[in-house]
Amino acid sequence: MTDAARNPGTALCPDWFDAVAVNTPAAERRAASLTARRTVKKEWQAAWLVNAIRCMDLTTLSGDDTPARVQRLCAKARQPLAPHILEGLGLEALTTAAICVYPTMVAPAVKALEGSGIPVASVATGFPAGLMPLPLRLAEIRHALDQGAAEIDIVISRAHVLRGDWQALHDETAAMREACGAAHMKAILATGELKTLRNVYKASMVTMQAGADFIKTSTGKEAVNATLPVSLVMARALRDYGARTGAKVGFKPAGGMRTARDAIAWQILMKEELGKDWLAPDLFRLGASSMLADIERQLDHHVTGRYAASHRHALA
């Protein structure tokens, strides 16, 4: 990710999104047909599942997280597949794209990942609700960076979207981007609380104008997290922003995706709507935790021809 040209952002340009039309039933239809129109089988399925791991922000964001819990997750990030599976797939090395934790867990994560090259992403800015004074939110970003975070997942103020205060959303997000410095910033839109797909499109566009390197669907804490229709609309916003600025912004669905099937579905969405570039970790991340276990089971079956049991795989 560090090599990718960053999104420089722009001033707020409301005419890029003011009149946007997003037809919800049509978006739902397209999302449903995407995975009916494409599938991957055999070696291709295995490769696409491996790619999902390669693009995964392996995540723990729980109130009961402890350094030991985070260390175990980091061990899984270093070695997401059992050795016999990796060997069976003909691969030498594989890690997840990143680890994603709360700010207070960054230090143990950095320590646990030392030498692996796996970056630590930290949520910040009053995750998940974001309803803290802005200076505190910015301070939290700086704290996470001090602790060694290489990527910052910020949450936006949903209130600005719901009130249509795009200037406030832009300025606040730009301030966060500035606080992130060299660290890449993923802007979490919490789409389950924005409700309409038009809001999702507009919030996507404003946060990209404010310089977000990634736009991300959800915190995982909303009632509804990543869905395909929401992801479709965000992908189209990415495309439109790219067409206007030339900047490539990344996309991260997060929350609610648990299965290998989900992993394939979101990759199909990326490939169909944005193209192959969005199937690599510099532009695509899957924010997930339990998904990895299902992928590992599927790949075990692919390699051995026997159905696997999760208790025989290392816990995340």
Added chain:
Amino acid sequence: MPSVKDILMSMDYGPAPESAAEVHRWLAARGSFGHFIGGRFTAPGKTFASTNPATGEDLAQVTQGTAQDIAAAVAAARAAQPGWAALPGHDRARWLYALARHVQKRERFLAVLEVLDSGKPIREARDIDIPLVARHFYHHAGWAELVADAFPGAAPLGVCGQIIPWNFPLLMLAWKIAPALAAGNAVVLKPAEYTPLTALAFAEICAEIGLPAGVVNIVTGDGGTGAALVAARVDKIAFTGSTEVGRAIRKATAGTGKALTLELGGKSPFIVCADSDLDAAVEGVVDSIWFNQGQVCCAGSRILVAEAVEETFTRRLTERLARLRVGDPLDKSVDMGALVHPVQLARVQRMVASATAAGARLVQAQCALPGTGCFHAPGFLTGVSPANPVADAEIFGPVATLTSFRTPDEAVELANATRYGLAASVWTENVNLAMDLAARVKAGVVWVNSANVFDAGAAFGGMRESGFGREGGRAGLRDYLRWPEAAELPEAEAAFNAAPVPEATGQMGGIDRTAKLYVGGRQVRPDSGQSYAVAHQGRVLGLAGLGSRKDIRNAVEAAAAAGDWGRATAHNRAQVLYFLAENLSARAAEFAARLVEGGHGASAAAAEVDLSIRRAFHYAAQADKFDGAVTSTKSAHVTLQMPEPFGVMGIVCPDAAPLLGLVSLVLPAIAMGNRVVAVPAASRPFPATDLAQVLDCSDLSDGVVNIVTGPKDELASVLARHDGVAALWYVGSAEGRALVEAESTGNLKPVWAMANRDWTAPEAQGRAFLHRATQVKTIWVPYGE
């Protein structure tokens, strides 16, 4: 096979073929098929091969049906039908339920077989065709259960001949067979020559569930077999296919008394407004013209896009086109498979070449097509001038035309500038505009912000030269039922003599009364400048205008210009009809006298006038109560089924009841918003010409009712052949009925041709007339934010 490592670099989809092993085993075991007649397969006769258009391989041999085969099948159906109709609805429901269940249990088999025989991609067969087939049988199991309650007094038609196309072989079979069986008919179905195999598999399912022998008969063959079925002793022909063949069937069935429904071609508009979700509209195009290789009668083959977004839309459409995958139809990741047959491929190639030769620009996907098989790259044509051959002709392949419009009014104008009227797709986020366009486009089905959405509960069928009759839902079931009609009565004869009648010295008495034609709200002289003497029992009653083809032409023009009538509120129309009743009542004695002078007895005359007034009250009452429906189809969809007037109707009236006959026919037509050109009783036109004066003072807008007196069948023939007349009702002789039906093929107007009947009977009034005066428009409105 590339390694996981290689694929991680390419991130290709790779092959994902559906297995056809089971189907190939079945085909190998059967090898050669006979027909399915009377519950068993006949021995194969002279056979031809059904081939896989994606590979060219022969799949099986099927029998070329002969006229004898058709006769045997019709006889089997005829023998089985009374018993089938006599079953309680619940019992028929059980059979239809069994068919639905067995289709579901064989869904993969049927989907794969359909793919092999037709070339369509497995995704479509699996996710769209077969589930809709099952849904159709379920829905009609329900109708079998309810038909007696829902349609009191109705009876099945008897034996139905059904001819279906190759684009949705099993789905069209279901659309035909399910409602026919639910209503108590027996059927003889001829599948398309190119795609007979799923119909034969369905026949095996009929045998498997033990469906009573003869209820369903399947005879395979080509157009000759179809023609034999049309000519056979059946009670109805239901046809889906090309407009050209539809015309031939209309002609062949003229005067036979066979019921007829036609679902024909289309050149359906796909209207993209400036405020629409353009990405959604692009996907709509994918689901329209690039669905089933564009071999869809209701495909949105004419893309009309607002100039303001034309450039953006065209760019996105071009980008989307590049991502379509064309290839092995059995591959689960393929969007487009093969066209059905080399003949069709050559036809599409020829049409696209003619379009580009005429100056159109072809934007085509640069996809690699398989080396063999009937594949055609998807695309669209821009710069299609109105004179370009593809501007109006159906390409029936994966190539649309794209034209821009400036205003919604222009969009409607362009959308309706076609001989067809099957479907339309309308894209806008503005609900006002969406409903306005949906109301104004001439199409039997309108999809708002969607395309090619189907459900067994929603009527499907065309306007104009896309045919008549509906399939699906309540309207579709009606087309497999008949109702008791008023008793037939002999018709009076009329003679025309334009010469003076000197022997009538003084018979006309008093001051001359001049019965003119009534056109466009004015009393006009006939174009011929001639009158004919109207006599009763040797006594000349007066002179009536001798109308001719030019008077019909003028009357149709006047009626066409009176379009506001259809847009007026139903209450408004009701008020006019009540006022008409009022004015008629005020002159009741005069009308009765007119009837008496023409031969009515005094009490019969009074009764006829009174019944005419009642008719006016009845249709005034009906005007705002003949409702459409909101049908339960898919979740988060409002599916409206609205009865719409045809527009300009021709009505040729009986001689026997010169006032009541005309009133019984004209009033329901105008109550629904049609404008009428009526040819009144030729032998006794004066009640009608007097009525013109009553109409004139009843606030009826000019041109809503036009009356042209004169030689009945001559004028009827002009109406039948007039392309501006959208529907025709005719009461008269068997020869006249055959004539108007045969001459209606020009614009394929629906014709209701009947013998004279007892116009005083209760059956001479009611909703049956309103159904005949309207056509159902189905409007799909998905919702959700």
